[in-house]
Each structure stands twice: as C-alpha cells, then as structure tokens.
Amino acid sequence: MEHEAVMEMHHTTTGIPHRKVLIWTFIGSECMLFGSLIAGYLAYRGRSVVGPYPEDLLNIPFITVTTFVLLMSSLAMVLALSAVQRGNRRGSIIWLAATAVLGMIFLGGQYIEFSHFVHEGLGLSRNLFSATFFLLTGTHGAHVTVGVIWLLSLLGMELKGNLGPGKAEIVEVAGLYWHFVDVVWIVLFTVIYLLV
Amino acid sequence: MSQTQSHGHSEPHTSNKTYVLVAAVLAMVTAVEVMVFYLEALRPVIVPILVVLSAAKFSLVAAFFMHLKYDGRLLRSLFAGPLFVAIAIILAMMALYGAFAVGAA
Amino acid sequence: MSHDTYGGGVRSWMTTVDHKRIGIMYFVSAIVFFFVGGLEALLIRLQLGSPENTLISADLYNQLFTMHGTTMVFLAVMPLSSAFFNFLIPLQIGARDVAFPRLNAFSFWIFLFGGLFLNSSFLFGGAPDAGWFGYANLTSTQYSPGIRVDYWVLGLQLLGISSIASALNFIVTIINLRAPGMRFMRMPPFTWMTLLTSFLLILAFPAITVGLVMLMFDRTFGTNFFNPAAGGDVLLWQHLFWIFGHPEVYILILPAFGVISEVIPTFSRKTLFGYPFIIYSGVLIAFLGFGVWAHHMFAVGLGPIANSVFSAGTMLIAIPTGVKIFNWIATMWGGRLRMDTPLYFAIGFIAMFIIGGLSGIMHASPPTDLQQTDTYFIVAHFHYVLFGGTVFALFAGMYYWIPKVTGRLLHEGLGKLHFWLMFVSFNLTFFPMHFLGMNGMPRRTFTYLPGLGFDLMNLVSTAGSLLLGASMLVFVWNLVRSFRRGSPAGRNPWNAATLEWSLPSPPPHYNFRTIPEVGGRDPLWRPGGAEVDPEDPTAPEPVMPSPSGWPMLLALGPVIAATGALLSSLLVVFVGVAVVVVSVYGWAFQPLER
Ligand code: HEM
Ligand SMILES: [Cu+2]
Numbered sequence: 001m002e003h004e005a006v007m008e009m010h011h012t013t014t015g016i017p018h019r020k021v022l023i024w025t026f027i028g029s030e031c032m033l034f035g036s037l038i039a040g041y042l043a044y045r046g047r048s049v050v051g052p053y054p055e056d057l058l059n060i061p062f063i064t065v066t067t068f069v070l071l072m073s074s075l076a077m078v079l080a081l082s083a084v085q086r087g088n089r090r091g092s093i094i095w096l097a098a099t100a101v102l103g104m105i106f107l108g109g110q111y112i113e114f115s116h117f118v119h120e121g122l123g124l125s126r127n128l129f130s131a132t133f134f135l136l137t138g139t140h141g142a143h144v145t146v147g148v149i150w151l152l153s154l155l156g157m158e159l160k161g162n163l164g165p166g167k168a169e170i171v172e173v174a175g176l177y178w179h180f181v182d183v184v185w186i187v188l189f190t191v192i193y194l195l196v
Numbered sequence: 197m198s199q200t201q202s203h204g205h206s207e208p209h210t211s212n213k214t215y216v217l218v219a220a221v222l223a224m225v226t227a228v229e230v231m232v233f234y235l236e237a238l239r240p241v242i243v244p245i246l247v248v249l250s251a252a253k254f255s256l257v258a259a260f261f262m263h264l265k266y267d268g269r270l271l272r273s274l275f276a277g278p279l280f281v282a283i284a285i286i287l288a289m290m291a292l293y294g295a296f297a298v299g300a301a
Numbered sequence: 302m303s304h305d306t307y308g309g310g311v312r313s314w315m316t317t318v319d320h321k322r323i324g325i326m327y328f329v330s331a332i333v334f335f336f337v338g339g340l341e342a343l344l345i346r347l348q349l350g351s352p353e354n355t356l357i358s359a360d361l362y363n364q365l366f367t368m369h370g371t372t373m374v375f376l377a378v379m380p381l382s383s384a385f386f387n388f389l390i391p392l393q394i395g396a397r398d399v400a401f402p403r404l405n406a407f408s409f410w411i412f413l414f415g416g417l418f419l420n421s422s423f424l425f426g427g428a429p430d431a432g433w434f435g436y437a438n439l440t441s442t443q444y445s446p447g448i449r450v451d452y453w454v455l456g457l458q459l460l461g462i463s464s465i466a467s468a469l470n471f472i473v474t475i476i477n478l479r480a481p482g483m484r485f486m487r488m489p490p491f492t493w494m495t496l497l498t499s500f501l502l503i504l505a506f507p508a509i510t511v512g513l514v515m516l517m518f519d520r521t522f523g524t525n526f527f528n529p530a531a532g533g534d535v536l537l538w539q540h541l542f543w544i545f546g547h548p549e550v551y552i553l554i555l556p557a558f559g560v561i562s563e564v565i566p567t568f569s570r571k572t573l574f575g576y577p578f579i580i581y582s583g584v585l586i587a588f589l590g591f592g593v594w595a596h597h598m599f600a601v602g603l604g605p606i607a608n609s610v611f612s613a614g615t616m617l618i619a620i621p622t623g624v625k626i627f628n629w630i631a632t633m634w635g636g637r638l639r640m641d642t643p644l645y646f647a648i649g650f651i652a653m654f655i656i657g658g659l660s661g662i663m664h665a666s667p668p669t670d671l672q673q674t675d676t677y678f679i680v681a682h683f684h685y686v687l688f689g690g691t692v693f694a695l696f697a698g699m700y701y702w703i704p705k706v707t708g709r710l711l712h713e714g715l716g717k718l719h720f721w722l723m724f725v726s727f728n729l730t731f732f733p734m735h736f737l738g739m740n741g742m743p744r745r746t747f748t749y750l751p752g753l754g755f756d757l758m759n760l761v762s763t764a765g766s767l768l769l770g771a772s773m774l775v776f777v778w779n780l781v782r783s784f785r786r787g788s789p790a791g792r793n794p795w796n797a798a799t800l801e802w803s804l805p806s807p808p809p810h811y812n813f814r815t816i817p818e819v820g821g822r823d824p825l826w827r828p829g830g831a832e833v834d835p836e837d838p839t840a841p842e843p844v845m846p847s848p849s850g851w852p853m854l855l856a857l858g859p860v861i862a863a864t865g866a867l868l869s870s871l872l873v874v875f876v877g878v879a880v881v882v883v884s885v886y887g888w889a890f891q892p893l894e895r
Pocket of ligand 1: 434551618622660661662664673674675679682686687690691
C-alpha cells in the first residue's frame with residue numbers, strides 16, 4: 001500500500017517504459033551527432049593537401065572482417081535479450097559475453113587499423129583526411145567502448161543472479177544502444193570505405 | 197504523435213530463427229557490397245547501389261533487432277524524425293560543399 | 302506548511318531530486334548569472350557612452366562582450382526557461398515529478414558547475430574573448446594563444462551535457478507522465494512549447510558539440526580543421542555553429558511563446574484563440590528552424606543559389622510566427638481584460654517582439670543584410686527578440702507563477718513600476734541602435750571616432766541602459782518584499798485554467814495526492830473544474846524518490862576532467878573520469894526510493 005505512489009511513477013501514459021522512450025530519444029540526438037560528423041567528413045573529402053590519402057591506406061578486406069564481427073555482435077545481442085526474457089540464465093551469460101567479446105574484437109581491429117595508419121605516416125594531425133577520419137571513427141569506437149562496458153556490467157549482474165526476466169527492460173535498453181552503434185557503422189563502412 | 201499502446205513489458209517479439217535469418221541476410225548484403233566495390237563494370241553506378249544496399253541493412257537492423265517493426269508509432273517517429281533532420285543536413289552540407297555541382301565526381 | 306516534509310539545511314538542497322526545488326535552484330542561479338551578464342553589458346555601454354572613451358581597454362572589451370553574450374544565452378535565459386520547465390511541467394501535466402528525478406538534479410548541477418567554471422576564467426588569465434559565436438580562425442592558437450578560448454570550449458561542452466540531459470528528461474516526462482485524459486492536444490501550450498524546445502535542444506546541441514571538439518583538436522592536437530593553409534575551411538565552423546545557433550534562437554523564444562500563451566488567456570478570461578494553430582505553428586517553426594542557418598552567413602560568399610534558398614526559408618518561418626501573434630491578439634480581443642502585471646509584460650512582449658520580427662525579415666533578404674550584417678542594426682534586432690521578446694515574456698511568467706512557488710503575491714504597484722521603467726529604458730537603450738547600424742557603426746568594436754554622427758545615439762543608449770539596470774532593482778525589491786510581507790496567494794489567485802492552480806501554493810512535495818483526471822483543455826474552467834481538489838485526505842500520502850548525492854558527484858566528474866584539460870594534466874583528467882565511473886555505478890545501484 002505504501003508503494004502505491006511509487007507504482008504511479010512507474011506507470012506511464014503511453015504504456016512504454018520510461019527508459020525505452022529515453023533511449024530512443026537519446027538515439028535521435030545521436031543521429032545528429034554522427035550526422036554532423038559525417039557532414040564534416042564529406043565536406044573535407046578530397047581536400048587534403050598532403051598524403052597519405054584514403055585510397056593509399058584503407059584496407060577493405062580487413063575492415064570487411066571487423067564489420068562482419070560487429071554485425072554478428074548485434075545478432076548475439078538479440079539472442080542475449082531473448083534469453084534474459086525467457087529466464088534462460090545460461091543463454092544470457094553466453095550471449096552477453098559473446099556480444100561483449102565481439103565488440104572487443106571490433107575494437108582490437110580498430111586499434112590495429114589506427115596504429116597501421118600512424119605507422120604509415122597518417123597521424124591525427126597529418127591532413128584533413130586523418131583529422132576527419134580519426135574523429136569520426138574514433139567517436140564511433142568510443143561508443144563501442146561504452147557499450148562493451150555496459151554489456152560487461154550486465155554480465156556481472158547476471159553472474160550474481162541479479163538479472164532475471166523482471167529486469168529484461170534494462171537489457172533491452174542496452175541492446176537498443178548497441179544496435180544503434182552497429183547501424184552507425186553500417187553507414188560509416190559505406191561512406192568511408194566503400195565510397196572512397 | 198498520438199497515444200500509442202504497445203508492449204509495456206519486454207517480452208520476446210520474434211523467434212530466434214528470425215534473428216538468425218536476418219543476420220544471415222545482413223552478412224550476405226555486406227558481401228555483395230564488397231563485391232560491388234571490386235567490380236570495375238559497376239563503377240559508374242556504385243554510389244546509388246551502395247546507398248540502397250546500406251539503407252537496406254540499416255532498415256533491417258532497425259526493424260528486427262531494434263524491434264521497430266513491432267513497437268509503436270511513437271518510438272518510430274522518435275527515431276525517424278531526427279534521422280530525417282540529420283540526413284537533410286548532411287545533404288545540404290554536401291550541396292554547399294559542391295558534391296552535387298555539375299561536373300563534380 | 303504541514304505537508305512539507307523536505308527537512309531543511311544546505312544538504313537537503315544538495316541532494317534533492319524534487320523538481321520544484323531544482324526549479325528554484327535553477328531560478329536563483331539564472332537570476333544571479335543574469336545580473337553578472339547585465340553588469341558586463343553596463344560596462345560595455347559605459348565604454349561606448351562617448352567617442353574615444355578609455356574607460357575599458359580593447360582587450361577587456363572583447364572579454365566583456367564575449368562573456369556577456371555567452372552568459373546571457375547559456376547561463377541566464379536558457380536556465381531561466383529551465384526553471385519554468387522544472388517547476389511547472391509535472392504540475393501542468395498532473396504528475397508527481399519528472400520521469401528521471403536524479404537525472405534532473407544532475408542537469409542542474411552540471412549547469413551550475415559549468416557556469417562557475419566559465420566565469421572563473423576572469424580570475425585566471427582572462428575570460429574568453431572571441432565572441433559568443435567563436436568564429437574560426439580567430440579561435441586558433443595563432444590568434445588566440447593562452448587558455449581563454451579553451452575555457453570557452455570546455456565550458457560550452459559542460460553546458461551542452463546539462464541541456465541535453467534535461468531535454469531528454471522533459472521529453473520522456475511529457476510523453477509518459479501525463480495524467481489520464483491529458484491527450485497531446487489537451488496539453489497546456491506551455492507544456493507543448495517545452496516539448497518542442499526539448500527536441501530542438503537534443504537535435505541542435507550535437508552540431509556545436511562536434512564543432513567544439515574539432516576546435517579543441519585544432520588547439521590541442523594540432524589538427525587543421527579550421528586552418529586554411531592546410532586545406533581546412535573556416536566556414537565549416539560557421540556552418541556547425543549556426544546549425545546549432547539558429548535552432549538555439551528558437552530554444553530561447555519558444556518557452557516565451559508558451560508563457561505568453563498561458564498568461565494572455567488567463568488575464569483575458571477567454572480560452573486561447575486557435576489553440577491548434579498555436580501548437581502547429583510552433584511545430585513548424587521548430588522544424589523549419591533547422592533549414593535556415595546560413596542566413597547568418599549571407600556575407601561570406603556562399604553564392605546566389607545558397608543565399609536565395611536560405612533567404613526563402615527564413616521568410617517562410619516568419620509566417621507561423623505571425624500566426625501566433627494574431628492568435629494572441631485575437632485572444633485578447635473581446636476578452637474581459639484584467640490589467641495585472643503579467644498582462645502588462647505580455648503585451649509589452651507582443652509589441653517588442655513584432656519590432657524584432659520585422660527587422661529580422663528585413664535582413665532575411667541578402668542584399669539588405671549585406672548592409673546590416675555586423676552592424677548595430679543586428680544588435681538592435683536580436684535584443685528586440687531576445688530582451689524585448691524572451692525576457693519580457695519570462696518576466697510575465699515570473700509575475701504569474703512566483704505566487705505559486707512562494708505562496709505569496711508580488712506587489713502590483715511595484716510590478717507596474719518595474720514594467721514601465723523597463724519598457725521605456727529598454728527602448729531608449731536599443732531603438733537608437735537601429736539608426737547607429739544603418740549609419741554604419743560596426744558591432745564588436747570597443748570605441749569609435751567623434752564626428753561620425755554616432756555620439757548622441759550612443760549617449761542615449763548608455764543612459765537608457767543604466768535606467769534598465771535600475772528597473773531590475775525594483776524587481777528584486779518586489780521579490781524580497783513579497784517574501785517578507787506579501788499577501789497570501791491562495792490556490793488560484795488569477796482564476797487560471799491549468800492544473801498547477803488546483804494545488805496549494807506552494808504545492809506539497811508530492812504535488813498531487815491523487816492524480817487528477819483531465820476531461821479537456823483548460824481543466825479548471827470546465828464545469829465542475831474549479832472543485833478539482835486533489836488533496837483528498839483519505840488517500841495515503843504518496844512515497845517520493847529519496848534524496849541522492851550521486852547526481853551532484855557525477856556532475857563534478859566532467860568539471861574536474863575539464864579542469865584537467867585546461868591545465869594539460871592527464872592525471873586530473875583521469876581523476877575526473879574516475880569520479881564519473883564511480884558515481885555512475887553508485888547511482889545505478891542505488892534504488893530510487895529507499
Ligand atoms: C521573424 C523571425 C526572425 C527572422 C526572420 C530573423 C532573421 C535573422 C537574420 C537573417 C539574422 C542574421 C543577421 C546578420 O547577422 O546579418 C538574425 C540574427 C540574429 N537573430 Fe534573428 N530572426 C528572427 C527571429 C529571431 C528570434 C526569435 C531570436 C531569438 C530569440 C533571434 C535572435 C537572433 C540573434 C541572437 C541574432 C544574431 C546572432 C549573432 O550574429 O550573434 N532572431 N536574425
Ligand atoms: Cu537565425
């Protein structure tokens with residue numbers, strides 16, 4: 001009875017949980033963040049006055065593999081959510097861990113790519129390509145990193161047994177974030193790598 | 197925006213089979229994209245083809261993995277509205293920077 | 302105050318998650334910053350009072366106008382609007398609090414810390430001095446060595462976090478916490494304008510965030526985003542800034558539109574004329590606002606096609622704006638006007654905003670703008686829309702709602718004195734600037750030569766500004782007086798129609814004991830509406846979220862990190878990040894109500 005008011009606060013006008021509306025609104029804001037970065041990248045395309053230029057360095061086969069890894073992490077993510085919703089603890093643990101690991105592989109790939117570029121003389125401040133490229137993909141990488149930490153925290157909760165179907169909502173919200181980051185990469189893969 | 201009644205609680209929307217199928221399609225489209233990239237013959241039309249293919253992947257993830265296909269109109273507009281503004285601004289900036297100028301590559 | 306169970310003390314304010322208390326803190330901070338910005342303006346005016354004046358050096362002048370603009374926009378007007386959002390939105394939609402009470406506290410703290418951070422620059426080596434728009438490449442390390450511009454970059458990033466966090470919160474709150482029956486098209490116009498403003502915030506801020514990061518990279522890591530020698534384009538900054546900046550001007554004005562749309566019906570005893578038109582024209586303004594940014598760049602040489610497109614878009618926006626003005630006038634038409642102070646300010650708003658809107662349409666045309674841009678004509682324009690518009694409207698709102706906040710009425714006589722003083726001195730200060738601009742006096746220069754025909758107008762303007770400053774003191778006196786011996790306001794001193802007026806003044810910490818049912822627009826004016834009494838003593842007292850110290854601590858993290866960036870100390874940055882990580886976990890694992 002005492003908790004009547006609290007219940008009231010969790011009850012929502014639209015029937016959609018607050019957190020879910022929040023994450024979608026946040027994703028809307030993120031669209032503008034990446035939109036501005038992409039606009040900057042495209043505005044400066046082909047304007048570098050010294051090399052190396054994108055076509056000298058971008059390694060399509062390599063990045064195709066990491067792209068594939070990130071796509072599959074999204075699959076792992078939905079499977080994780082579905083396992084949590086069904087109360088399948090083993091599945092939750094496996095798929096949450098898989099998602100995080102795939103995300104880390106992607107980040108490792110980005111690390112290899114970045115250090116290769118730097119090694120080839122394309123440091124951050126080398127030219128406009130390097131500046132826009134590192135800013136754009138770096139921002140994306142930072143988002144993946146936050147996602148990995150988030151997933152590992154959820155994994156920690158599941159391992160302690162704190163995550164049953166009653167808490168599926170927080171996994172769903174993390175998943176929405178994760179898929180959005182994936183979707184951004186789908187765009188970047190095309191804009192940066194395939195349409196050089 | 198209107199009142200949207202939708203699943204208040206998270207429950208599975210889709211079978212895992214569908215998810216795996218969607219992922220397979222995503223992988224395949226990615227492979228096709230890379231193929232298009234390497235095919236000299238397609239060079240002149242590479243931009244429209246790749247834009248369409250990546251838009252398709254984008255929509256698949258949004259619709260199935262992010263459940264927009266099943267969730268209410270409200271969430272869809274919360275995503276679509278900002279996305280529209282962002283795309284419009286990217287296009288306007290491309291135009292301002294001469295991407296669509298006659299004779300531009 | 303029987304239902305007040307806050308407990309007292311500074312600590313209770315530091316850990317509060319109550320939207321009303323957060324609103325009050327926003328209000329007090331914003332007013333203080335408003336006075337800081339006002340003081341800067343008075344110094345500027347004193348310097349310009351006579352030709353070749355030497356009161357203030359060119360260097361200090363640059364700092365003053367930069368900090369004046371930055372302070373007024375980000376630290377005074379926006380947070381003052383936030384004060385209204387915070388206090389009123391849950392009350393207007395029939396909710397007990399916002400959707401995320403702790404996030405709300407976080408937004409406030411990071412705003413306050415960001416504002417203090419920015420202003421602390423005066424003490425350490427000088428304040429930012431590159432204008433509130435920070436045009437590249439004036440902001441490059443070559444032309445702005447030292448840390449002044451870094452202060453500005455980091456300060457704005459902190460304020461951006463605050464704005465986005467709070468806007469996300471209000472979007473969710475308005476979508477998800479409306480009382481039963483409160484459909485979107487029944488929401489009070491102020492709630493609607495808050496919703497639109499919040500969308501503008503989450504969509505506009507990312508653009509400047511990106512621009513600021515690029516600028517920071519240029520300054521710290523030696524990239525060349527805005528360095529023409531390396532192929533960079535200084536106009537990219539202007540684009541990113543105004544993609545944010547134009548929506549930002551609507552962020553500043555839409556809340557004012559909301560306030561006016563509440564005050565005018567109440568004091569005309571008539572429901573708002575053409576409610577759907579007010580709402581839809583607001584939606585249209587917000588949307589079109591993203592497509593007109595380059596009207597701030599007519600003089601940079603984008604070419605005739607771009608200029609024509611952006612000019613047409615700008616003129617288009619004037620249409621929904623005009624629609625609103627007609628609606629307000631039509632609401633008053635034939636109403637039983639009750640001439641209290643809020644209505645004075647509201648009518649003042651309409652008149653002043655029309656003048657500012659008209660000069661806006663003038664420079665929407667590129668050939669005209671080429672004569673006006675960077676002159677005092679522009680300064681006149683945006684002060685008519687921002688001060689004559691937004692600030693007049695916010696004062697209307699303060700006279701209207703402060704009795705709800707404090708439970709005491711303000712003094713009508715002092716209120717009207719304040720209005721007349723402010724109205725006359727505002728026009729004395731800013732109207733002459735139209736002529737100055739037309740005669741060619743440039744913006745952002747610290748002095749001018751005698752004999753150019755500028756002397757008299759500048760003197761009038763400076764005299765006006767001193768009077769304008771004095772009028773603010775009348776307001777403060779009125780406020781203090783009402784705390785001490787204002788007459789009790791009661792629940793609904795103005796016989797207004799929206800839900801907040803059904804509650805005691807000040808409202809209990811849980812707002813509504815039982816959540817009201819809403820049967821239509823203007824709920825308290827509906828048959829039986831006046832008897833809406835949510836204080837049903839048989840209902841149990843609602844349990845509210847517990848206080849929490851995490852939001853304030855979390856807000857401290859980015860500020861520490863920013864300080865580290867300023868000092869180029871990686872260690873301090875890491876401390877900031879550590880504070881963020883610890884407080885995020887602390888917060889996440891602390892239950893909302895204990
Ligand atoms: C009828 C509506 C309006 C029109 C057509 C309009 C048009 C314009 C144009 C074309 C400029 C650029 C002038 C130049 O720099 O050469 C401008 C500047 C400005 N406007 Fe407006 N405007 C309108 C309403 C507003 C409102 C509602 C606000 C804020 C509440 C506002 C605030 C400003 C500010 C701050 C600037 C100057 C920015 C700067 O250079 O620092 N305007 N306006
Ligand atoms: Cu504008």
